[in-house]
Amino acid sequence: MMxxxxxxxxxxxxxxxxxxxxxxxxxxxxxxDRQCFxxxxxxxxxxVIYVQQTTNKELAIERCFGLLLSPGKDxxxxxxxxxxxxxxxxxxxxxxxxxxxxxxxxxxxxxxVNEETPKDKVLFMTTAVDLVITEVQEPVRxxxxxxxxxxxxxxxxxxxxxxxxxxxxxxxxxxxxxxKERKSNTDTLYEVVCLESESERERRKTTASPSIRLPQxxxxxxxxxxxxxxxxxxxxxxxxxxxxxxVSKECAEKILETWGELLSKWHxxxxxxxxxxxxxxxxxxxxxxxxxxxxxLAGCHNNDHLVEKYRILITKxxxxxxxxxxxxxxxxxxxxxxxxxxxxxxxxxxxICKAYSVYDEEIGYCQGQSFLAAVLLLxxxxxxxxxxxxxxxxxxxxxELFKQNFEDLHCKFYQLERLMxxxxxxxxxxxxxxxxxxxxxASQWFLTLFTAKFPxxxxxHIIDLLLCEGISVIFNVALGLLKTSKDDLLLxxxxxxxxxxxxxxxxxxxxxxxxxxxxxxxxxxxxxxKKLKKYEKEYHTMREQQAQQEDxxxxxxxxxxxLQEANMRLEQENDDLAHELVTSKIALRKDLDNAEEKADAxxxxxxxxxxxxxxAEEEKRRLExxxxxxxxxxxxxxxxxxxxxxxxxxxIGDYKQICSQLxxxxxxxxxxxxxxxxxxxxxxxxxxxxxxxxNKEGRIKGISAAKEALDxxxxxxxxxLKNQLRxxxxxxxxxxxxxxxxxxxxxxxxxxxxxxxxxxxAAKKTWxxxxxxxxxxxxxxxxxxxx
Numbered sequence: 001m002m003x004x005x006x007x008x009x010x011x012x013x014x015x016x017x018x019x020x021x022x023x024x025x026x027x028x029x030x031x032x033d034r035q036c037f038x039x040x041x042x043x044x045x046x047x048v049i050y051v052q053q054t055t056n057k058e059l060a061i062e063r064c065f066g067l068l069l070s071p072g073k074d075x076x077x078x079x080x081x082x083x084x085x086x087x088x089x090x091x092x093x094x095x096x097x098x099x100x101x102x103x104x105x106x107x108x109x110x111x112x113v114n115e116e117t118p119k120d121k122v123l124f125m126t127t128a129v130d131l132v133i134t135e136v137q138e139p140v141r142x143x144x145x146x147x148x149x150x151x152x153x154x155x156x157x158x159x160x161x162x163x164x165x166x167x168x169x170x171x172x173x174x175x176x177x178x179x180k181e182r183k184s185n186t187d188t189l190y191e192v193v194c195l196e197s198e199s200e201r202e203r204r205k206t207t208a209s210p211s212i213r214l215p216q217x218x219x220x221x222x223x224x225x226x227x228x229x230x231x232x233x234x235x236x237x238x239x240x241x242x243x244x245x246x247v248s249k250e251c252a253e254k255i256l257e258t259w260g261e262l263l264s265k266w267h268x269x270x271x272x273x274x275x276x277x278x279x280x281x282x283x284x285x286x287x288x289x290x291x292x293x294x295x296x297l298a299g300c301h302n303n304d305h306l307v308e309k310y311r312i313l314i315t316k317x318x319x320x321x322x323x324x325x326x327x328x329x330x331x332x333x334x335x336x337x338x339x340x341x342x343x344x345x346x347x348x349x350x351x352i353c354k355a356y357s358v359y360d361e362e363i364g365y366c367q368g369q370s371f372l373a374a375v376l377l378l379x380x381x382x383x384x385x386x387x388x389x390x391x392x393x394x395x396x397x398x399x400e401l402f403k404q405n406f407e408d409l410h411c412k413f414y415q416l417e418r419l420m421x422x423x424x425x426x427x428x429x430x431x432x433x434x435x436x437x438x439x440x441x442a443s444q445w446f447l448t449l450f451t452a453k454f455p456x457x458x459x460x461h462i463i464d465l466l467l468c469e470g471i472s473v474i475f476n477v478a479l480g481l482l483k484t485s486k487d488d489l490l491l492x493x494x495x496x497x498x499x500x501x502x503x504x505x506x507x508x509x510x511x512x513x514x515x516x517x518x519x520x521x522x523x524x525x526x527x528x529x530k531k532l533k534k535y536e537k538e539y540h541t542m543r544e545q546q547a548q549q550e551d552x553x554x555x556x557x558x559x560x561x562x563l564q565e566a567n568m569r570l571e572q573e574n575d576d577l578a579h580e581l582v583t584s585k586i587a588l589r590k591d592l593d594n595a596e597e598k599a600d601a602x603x604x605x606x607x608x609x610x611x612x613x614x615x616a617e618e619e620k621r622r623l624e625x626x627x628x629x630x631x632x633x634x635x636x637x638x639x640x641x642x643x644x645x646x647x648x649x650x651x652i653g654d655y656k657q658i659c660s661q662l663x664x665x666x667x668x669x670x671x672x673x674x675x676x677x678x679x680x681x682x683x684x685x686x687x688x689x690x691x692x693x694x695n696k697e698g699r700i701k702g703i704s705a706a707k708e709a710l711d712x713x714x715x716x717x718x719x720x721l722k723n724q725l726r727x728x729x730x731x732x733x734x735x736x737x738x739x740x741x742x743x744x745x746x747x748x749x750x751x752x753x754x755x756x757x758x759x760x761x762a763a764k765k766t767w768x769x770x771x772x773x774x775x776x777x778x779x780x781x782x783x784x785x786x787x
Contacts, residue, residue: 008059008172012142013050014127015165018043030166036122036147037166041114043153045103047083049129050165051142052096064088065130065139067101071112073124073145080128081109099129113148122147136174137191144168145199169198240506241580242371243332243339245455251286259289263296270301281468282523284461284516291379297467298391306387313355320365324353330577331370333584335456338374340588348382349374355386360393363402367570368444371451375459396471401446406566412446413438414539415532416478423479423525427486434494441501443569445478453506458515465523472532473522480522481505502576641759648753662742669735676728 016037017025025046028037039045047067053059068080083101091098105114113125125148130139146166174190262274285293295301318324328350332338337345352373357365372392376385393399401409416438420428431437444452449466451459465473482489485505492500509515 008053008174010142010170010172011050011052011167012129012144012170013052013165013167014144014146015048015050017046017048019045027165031149035166036149039105039113039148039150040153041116041150042105045105046086047101047103047127049099049127049144050091050096051099051129051131059136060134061097062132062134064099065132066128067099068128068130069103069110070126070128071110071123073126075126080126081107097131113150115150116152117148117150122149124148135190137177137189140172140192140195142168142170142195143197171196171198171201238583239503239576239580240453240455240510241334241584242330242452243335243374243456245457245510247287247457247460249287251288256286256288259286259293263289263292266296270296278468281464282519284519285464287460290460290464291384294376294379294388294463294467295384298388299395300384300387300391303384303387306390307383309359310355310383310386313358314351316358318354318357318365320357321354323367324350324357324365324370327367327370327577328353330581332374333580335374335378337378339584345374345377348377348385352377352382352386352389356389356393359390360399363393363399366402366447367573368448368452371448375451375456375463378456392467396466398449398471409443409446410439411536411539412474413442414542415535416442416475418535418538419475419479419527419531420482424483424486427482427489430490431497434492434497436494436497440498440565440569442478444573446474449474450477453502455506455510455515457512458509458518461515461519465519472527472529475527475532476522476525477518479525479527480518484508484518484521502572644759648749651749652753659742659746662738666735666739669731673728673732680724 016028016039018028018040019025028039028045030037047069049067051061064085067083067085069083070080072079083103086100086102088097088099090096103110113123117123125146127144127146128141130141132139144166172195173193175193177189177191259280262276262280266274266277281293281297295303300306328346329341331349332345335345337343338349340346349370353365353370356369356373369389373385373389376388379385380388401412417428420431444450449459450462462473462477465476485500485508488504489497489500509518
């Protein structure tokens, strides 16, 4: 069972409404310069989504599964917050499906888009709507990203506005689910293959290299990953622009090593091709090596005479200059190297075509040569490209197709039809039934070697094979194209078949995998040279018989019809090329406008950056001055602290000296006191009456007893003892007083020393903290400005 694929385009519009406090809601205007909605802070809002399908199969929307909102862009599914649905259904004219939901800006989830926005900034907001579509297995999510600004609720709107909604186009590709994968056999079901917005497609095209596409892990959509370029519509009437298709220069290391060894051997003997060359070329020459390999295959390794001749030819005038100039603008309009009028690509292409028209006066310039020259220019300089073009035209027999009123080209058409009769008889008979002849669809295949319509990675592979095996490769590729498209062509009429060859067939090979499968099929088809020679003899025999039997008038009429058909075909091709030119000019105008907008934005950003740089330098000078002042202040504080420390050190030395002296005096006094006490004790012991007053420990036995004893003593002895005792007590008291004073001085000195040290440490810490804070502040400010 053939799996059916549906491609569609839908337009989704977003409108934001704000309440007036009386139950009425009006649409929020949109700034045409910044392309953003201006919202008022704290006002109740509504989100209105309009969905309209613009092309292809009508898919009915059953209902809205959910309306979601989140601040920011490229948000995750978990960041989206569900809104309350108010209504859903078709519009009054029946063309759109309208979904309305209420938005409470005071909710904490939407706090970011409910705070006043600075005048020089905008915010991003993402809206998503999940739709249940008839015949589609899962709900389909459409994401809309838009810019908003939040202002005060009382602010009046004095700025330029344009429309009141934002619109995004989406490209949807659906694939019919196979019978065994479906739960029910009664209904036709589809699954979503890819869903891509127009802005995502444009962003992907602009970020990719024009002629080389490197693998990249690009950011994915929050719902469905971005599709490859071959997922665009195949059933529209727009032909594929020539020069389409990015070619990757990446190649497996093992393949490069194999080619490196082969080229090393080949350079040793350029006159003999290596044995394994043919098998390697059939797999495709690595893109990075094509320029060198093509020159070797064409035999241009010793082409100094052609190079010198080219430099002379470009200085001469060509009689076909106007035709060349007209075709240059139509050649590869989809490729960045050739799309700019007056650019390097078109200039080089013009010089090569002009040089060949002067070099080959018999053929001159024929329509289609520019495409082949453009392919060569993408891989080598002008001189080498001209040399390879000459080799292909003369040595490979391409110029023979243009001679004798295209007689050899018609022979190729006959050979192709005979090969179709042998390999694809049912398609051959179908073409007979609808009167479709080979020259109506295959002329560009032979004259331009498939370079005019097909994607570049397929074109490059065909040139690989042609330079290696000869011009007969065109039959292999042509039969491969017809064989792979047989089922579709059998369902067409005459007009449908021509449209298929012109539009749908080249688009099928935008996928590199499809192109590889086609080239594998073409390489596996065995078409012997004997068979081609046989068909060539049949053609010439048939032409001779026709010439003998045909009436001259009939022959001229037939020739006239053929020329008219050729003229119609060329006019059609001319219309296609003119359409391509107009399309490319529109695309260029759009790219130019976008570039100018980006340039304006970058200029503004540059001016802001310059101003920020001036401010940063001023801040830097101010910080340097503060730093110098801090250093000077710290130096003074350190000097002061050092002098204080020196002073305190001398005080501490004096204090230690005083302490040691006091200690010595105290020890001496204590020793003298002990000696004096021993003398008194000895005297007491010697006196019988005094001995009775003291106990064994030397203490007075009692006051009464002492008084009695003293009364008994003579007044002189009493007075003497009292005087001695008083002197001893006085001296002891003085000694204790000196000791206390010394301890107080020690404490004062320790206190002053501690304060001095604390002041020094505090001064150091304060200076360090202030310096560190200033550096952090300066660094933070510069970092923010840089961001």
